[in-house]
Amino acid sequence: MADPAHSALPLHARLQRGLRQLMLDGTLAAGRPLPASRALAQSLGVSRDTVETAYSQLHAEGFITRRVGSGSLVSEQVRRLPARPAAKPQAAVPQLSRRGQAVLAQGGVRDFEPPQAFVAGVPETRNFPLHTWERLQRQVLKEYGHRALLHSPAQGLLPLRQAIADYVSLERGARATPEQVLVLTSSQQALSLCAQVLLDPGEQILIEDPVYHGARKAFEAAGLVCQPVPLDADGMQVQHLAKASSARAVFLTPSHQYPTGATLSLQRRLAVIAWAQQRQAWIIEDDYDSEFHYAGKPTACVQGLDPHERTIYIGTFSKSLFPGLRLGYMVLPPALMVSMTVARSLQDGHSAALAQLTLARFIEGGHLGAHIRTMRAVYAQRRDLLAQLLRTHLGHVLEPQVPAGGMQMACHLCGPLSETQLLTAAARAGIALIGLSSLCSGTAHPPGVLMGFAAHTPMELEAGVQQLARALRTRPLSTNR
Amino acid sequence: MADPAHSALPLHARLQRGLRQLMLDGTLAAGRPLPASRALAQSLGVSRDTVETAYSQLHAEGFITRRVGSGSLVSEQVRRLPARPAAKPQAAVPQLSRRGQAVLAQGGVRDFEPPQAFVAGVPETRNFPLHTWERLQRQVLKEYGHRALLHSPAQGLLPLRQAIADYVSLERGARATPEQVLVLTSSQQALSLCAQVLLDPGEQILIEDPVYHGARKAFEAAGLVCQPVPLDADGMQVQHLAKASSARAVFLTPSHQYPTGATLSLQRRLAVIAWAQQRQAWIIEDDYDSEFHYAGKPTACVQGLDPHERTIYIGTFSKSLFPGLRLGYMVLPPALMVSMTVARSLQDGHSAALAQLTLARFIEGGHLGAHIRTMRAVYAQRRDLLAQLLRTHLGHVLEPQVPAGGMQMACHLCGPLSETQLLTAAARAGIALIGLSSLCSGTAHPPGVLMGFAAHTPMELEAGVQQLARALRTRPLSTNR
Numbered sequence: 001m002a003d004p005a006h007s008a009l010p011l012h013a014r015l016q017r018g019l020r021q022l023m024l025d026g027t028l029a030a031g032r033p034l035p036a037s038r039a040l041a042q043s044l045g046v047s048r049d050t051v052e053t054a055y056s057q058l059h060a061e062g063f064i065t066r067r068v069g070s071g072s073l074v075s076e077q078v079r080r081l082p083a084r085p086a087a088k089p090q091a092a093v094p095q096l097s098r099r100g101q102a103v104l105a106q107g108g109v110r111d112f113e114p115p116q117a118f119v120a121g122v123p124e125t126r127n128f129p130l131h132t133w134e135r136l137q138r139q140v141l142k143e144y145g146h147r148a149l150l151h152s153p154a155q156g157l158l159p160l161r162q163a164i165a166d167y168v169s170l171e172r173g174a175r176a177t178p179e180q181v182l183v184l185t186s187s188q189q190a191l192s193l194c195a196q197v198l199l200d201p202g203e204q205i206l207i208e209d210p211v212y213h214g215a216r217k218a219f220e221a222a223g224l225v226c227q228p229v230p231l232d233a234d235g236m237q238v239q240h241l242a243k244a245s246s247a248r249a250v251f252l253t254p255s256h257q258y259p260t261g262a263t264l265s266l267q268r269r270l271a272v273i274a275w276a277q278q279r280q281a282w283i284i285e286d287d288y289d290s291e292f293h294y295a296g297k298p299t300a301c302v303q304g305l306d307p308h309e310r311t312i313y314i315g316t317f318s319k320s321l322f323p324g325l326r327l328g329y330m331v332l333p334p335a336l337m338v339s340m341t342v343a344r345s346l347q348d349g350h351s352a353a354l355a356q357l358t359l360a361r362f363i364e365g366g367h368l369g370a371h372i373r374t375m376r377a378v379y380a381q382r383r384d385l386l387a388q389l390l391r392t393h394l395g396h397v398l399e400p401q402v403p404a405g406g407m408q409m410a411c412h413l414c415g416p417l418s419e420t421q422l423l424t425a426a427a428r429a430g431i432a433l434i435g436l437s438s439l440c441s442g443t444a445h446p447p448g449v450l451m452g453f454a455a456h457t458p459m460e461l462e463a464g465v466q467q468l469a470r471a472l473r474t475r476p477l478s479t480n481r
Numbered sequence: 482m483a484d485p486a487h488s489a490l491p492l493h494a495r496l497q498r499g500l501r502q503l504m505l506d507g508t509l510a511a512g513r514p515l516p517a518s519r520a521l522a523q524s525l526g527v528s529r530d531t532v533e534t535a536y537s538q539l540h541a542e543g544f545i546t547r548r549v550g551s552g553s554l555v556s557e558q559v560r561r562l563p564a565r566p567a568a569k570p571q572a573a574v575p576q577l578s579r580r581g582q583a584v585l586a587q588g589g590v591r592d593f594e595p596p597q598a599f600v601a602g603v604p605e606t607r608n609f610p611l612h613t614w615e616r617l618q619r620q621v622l623k624e625y626g627h628r629a630l631l632h633s634p635a636q637g638l639l640p641l642r643q644a645i646a647d648y649v650s651l652e653r654g655a656r657a658t659p660e661q662v663l664v665l666t667s668s669q670q671a672l673s674l675c676a677q678v679l680l681d682p683g684e685q686i687l688i689e690d691p692v693y694h695g696a697r698k699a700f701e702a703a704g705l706v707c708q709p710v711p712l713d714a715d716g717m718q719v720q721h722l723a724k725a726s727s728a729r730a731v732f733l734t735p736s737h738q739y740p741t742g743a744t745l746s747l748q749r750r751l752a753v754i755a756w757a758q759q760r761q762a763w764i765i766e767d768d769y770d771s772e773f774h775y776a777g778k779p780t781a782c783v784q785g786l787d788p789h790e791r792t793i794y795i796g797t798f799s800k801s802l803f804p805g806l807r808l809g810y811m812v813l814p815p816a817l818m819v820s821m822t823v824a825r826s827l828q829d830g831h832s833a834a835l836a837q838l839t840l841a842r843f844i845e846g847g848h849l850g851a852h853i854r855t856m857r858a859v860y861a862q863r864r865d866l867l868a869q870l871l872r873t874h875l876g877h878v879l880e881p882q883v884p885a886g887g888m889q890m891a892c893h894l895c896g897p898l899s900e901t902q903l904l905t906a907a908a909r910a911g912i913a914l915i916g917l918s919s920l921c922s923g924t925a926h927p928p929g930v931l932m933g934f935a936a937h938t939p940m941e942l943e944a945g946v947q948q949l950a951r952a953l954r955t956r957p958l959s960t961n962r
Binding site: 016062063075097099103126149152184186214217221248265266270282295300306322324325339342348354 | 543579580603607622630667673680681684695699729752763776780804806832
């Protein structure tokens with residue numbers, strides 16, 4: 001047999017598999033007698049035990065019947081085996097549900113490559129203190145033993161929920177107790193759970209325009225109707241809220257709006273809170289990379305300003321630590337705790353205990369704070385360098401909108417080039433840029449691109465900018481039509 | 482301030498926080514001038530820099546306005562801060578969506594305790610070769626470096642998909658290429674994705690009766706209508722399928738039915754396949770613990786018998802390795818691959834690269850096969866011991882239904898005790914039993930309990946049975962009414 005993995009099987013299993021295949025193929029038809037085990041063993045040059053074991057298993061599976069004294073027959077059941085399609089198997093017409101089709105319409109997934117130049121939303125992982133992490137993980141394994149490998153509660157483990165509650169209270173001005181924290185795999189899971197538990201298909205949610213595509217896709221896949229609200233330098237233009245009388249929720253990235261980088265002003269935060277209270281709507285606050293603010297401390301979160309408990313705060317360790325950790329969280333109004341925990345439990349059970357306990361120690365030991373301080377300085381330098389490189393080498397094409405924080409920079413087009421032309425030239429040079437238009441839903445927004453700077457060393461940033469500049473210089477030669 | 486974590490903050494941050502709190506409380510009202518920084522510094526005994534830093538941050542956040550030459554004022558915005566509810570904050574009335582209410586109705590989540598006696602569905606983790614695992618993990622980190630900490634594709638990494646495809650082809654008789662494998666966190670995630678992508682709310686799915694509660698809950702939370710089909714010793718009674726003309730899918734645990742332990746006969750497997758093809762329905766095959774079969778090899782899976790590509794095969798490493806690994810998978814008909822991958826991506830992104838790459842090596846190195854062989858012998862012994870202990874000590878109460886495989890044993894009641902009486906007495910003694918009635922939907926099933934044996938040493942099993950026997954002996958004294 002050509003299957004190389006096949007030879008790893010013991011002899012009797014290969015024999016059993018081969019015989020079953022002959023029956024599935026119709027070569028060994030129903031009712032046909034099988035050779036006596038002694039005869040087959042002799043002709044194959046194997047032991048009689050081997051043949052007996054294979055026959056027993058086929059018997060147990062219902063493929064053969066055995067009669068005392070008169071050997072084995074191919075079972076009558078085999079007559080009912082579905083015929084194999086002759087050549088290319090006819091693929092089943094996929095019958096997706098309507099919601100399955102809504103999911104499919106969202107398309108697109110990430111690839112596993114070293115971050116290309118200017119990838120957005122990806123942190124620098126080469127500076128992560130992996131040895132500290134591994135040491136803490138060994139400590140946890142030593143202390144908890146095999147329990148760290150077992151199931152754990154859907155809400156998350158108390159030591160981590162405590163560490164998260166302390167962290168968001170102190171660093172983000174949230175009001176959080178460990179009882180309000182739900183540990184998740186990612187902010188994406190938080191968005192998906194909010195869409196499912198808080199709104200029904202056809203209901204409206206207000207989103208920023210332009211908006212984080214992962215959020216819009218999760219909402220649309222859940223059947224929600226996204227109503228874009230325009231932005232300016234102070235974030236969402238809240239005067240538009242008054243018109244949104246039937247919206248049940250608003251999605252915000254108030255610390256550093258994705259993709260513009262704008263910080264929502266205090267006045268607007270209060271207006272959103274008042275709107276939500278008046279309309280009994282939910283505020284979904286995605287605070288995905290607020291740790292990385294380069295001018296003073298980041299602004300305190302909306303959740304801490306909202307006394308009405310209508311704000312769901314979403315955080316993640318994918319940006320502050322590393323994306324492969326698969327740990328994020330929500331801080332929930334107490335009234336939502338049970339339903340969200342059950343929803344998480346039914347969606348995928350719970351998060352890994354070992355990672356949760358290790359992270360709790362990492363935070364308690366001050367390593368999260370130290371890593372954030374280190375990376376804040378690293379990212380601020382990279383942000384400034386990227387802006388400077390763009391002005392020097394691509395000032396005739398791109399106008400960087402230097403953000404006060406975050407891991408990416410929106411750049412507006414200032415030359416004759418269209419967004420599509422720029423993206424095409426960049427893609428040809430193997431450079432990952434996101435067109436701002438692709439993040440816009442309705443309102444007009446200056447054309448441009450989003451450029452990540454966090455995951456790239458100064459040398460990589462410089463090489464990337466020069467590569468992009470080269471790609472744009474050679475562009476007219478090949479596409480000047 | 483009473484908050485102990487507060488003292489970990491630098492002085493300026495504590496000052497900023499304190500002032501913000503006074504504004505939120507209304508103590509520092511809008512328009513009120515703040516003390517000059519020099520004066521406040523003197524009266525607090527801190528440096529003027531500390532006060533300046535706190536003021537700057539409050540200014541950046543919009544809480545204070547600064548006028549050159551005339552100091553700082555509490556911002557007019559503060560007038561608009563929502564009033565704090567006086568005593569107990571009025572909890573927001575939760576306004577769940579209809580589907581949120583369907584989720585909430587499913588209730589109940591797991592706890593993080595060492596497995597109590599007879600917990601079902603939990604493997605023995607004390608025998609897991611953790612040192613081998615850690616060694617392979619270090620190898621992966623050395624080879625892949627920081628890439629192992631980054632995002633990875635939603636479908637799962639190719640080395641693991643290849644290892645899974647080989648494993649299910651060889652060991653389970655599936656027809657699988659790596660392109661058909663979708664890596665997930667758990668079989669629960671597979672069930673949740675199937676419910677979302679394949680069926681719409683109100684559509685029918687056939688389930689076994691009794692049934693695995695995690696599956697029924699996931700289906701009902703997604704709005705599906707579960708139609709129970711009765712079982713016997715050969716699994717689902719397929720003659721009932723003919724009546725189910727409007728069902729869009731059938732859920733099966735054919736290797737070891739949960740909870741009865743029955744193996745679906747070949748004849749019935751073929752009948753299910755024919756039904757699915759005729760009705761263009763889906764077969765959802767949950768093969769959660771098929772590895773642990775104690776009499777010959779486990780029967781080949783339904784997926785491998787189905788030439789029409791209407792079967793979704795679900796597997797997990799939660800039983801064969803350990804639940805905290807958070808890795809499971811689906812083998813999908815090619816026609817469903819894109820939609821399921823997008824759905825997974827929108828639900829929670831992807832699985833951890835490090836765990837996937839480590840597991841791929843663990844499988845390729847033969848460690849999965851070796852561990853399964855070890856644990857198969859261990860569990861077979863525990864199954865036999867539990868049956869023997871129950872006959873010796875509780876033969877007047879329970880009649881063990883010794884399964885051919887799996888990690889738990891259904892026991893029927895044979896004495897005067899009711900299921901509720903038994904469960905109450907066991908719970909009082911701290912013993913975890915699942916009542917069979919709680920897993921039944923419609924059809925009559927003998928009363929009884931489900932008892933897990935895999936996670937307990939012989940000594941623990943003996944202690945558990947004796948503890949249960951004691952609890953039942955003392956029961957009449959306290960509840961004989």
